[in-house]
Amino acid sequence: MGRVMEINLYLHPMQNIPPCPSCKSLYAYEMEAKLLCPECGFEWTPETGFVEKGLQVKDSNGNLLADGDSVVVIKDLPVKGAPKSIKGGTKVKNIRLAEGDHNIDCKIDGFGSMALKSEFVRKG
């Protein structure tokens, strides 16, 4: 007839927080549906799939890029089969990260769908 202690209230499930995608710190923590890294200040959301895919795409300055970012091409890039190059300074909106050597999928005015290397762009 004893009272059942409601200990469940005090048991928090272990959070399975992945390491920081930026600096690999294991001390990332969850806050308001985002994950935060106390060591480098990187923020990310688990919902993006960014972490699961293990995709880390960095621009020419070493900044991490994400789906939907805008970037600027930093040098003229010749395009196979096209009469002209993509000019340095060209702004590219709404990129998609991709696996492989050319790790950015995007659309560029006058060229259509393109695959770029992240080393030739910077976040812009």
Ligand SMILES: [Zn+2]
């Ligand atoms: Zn970090």
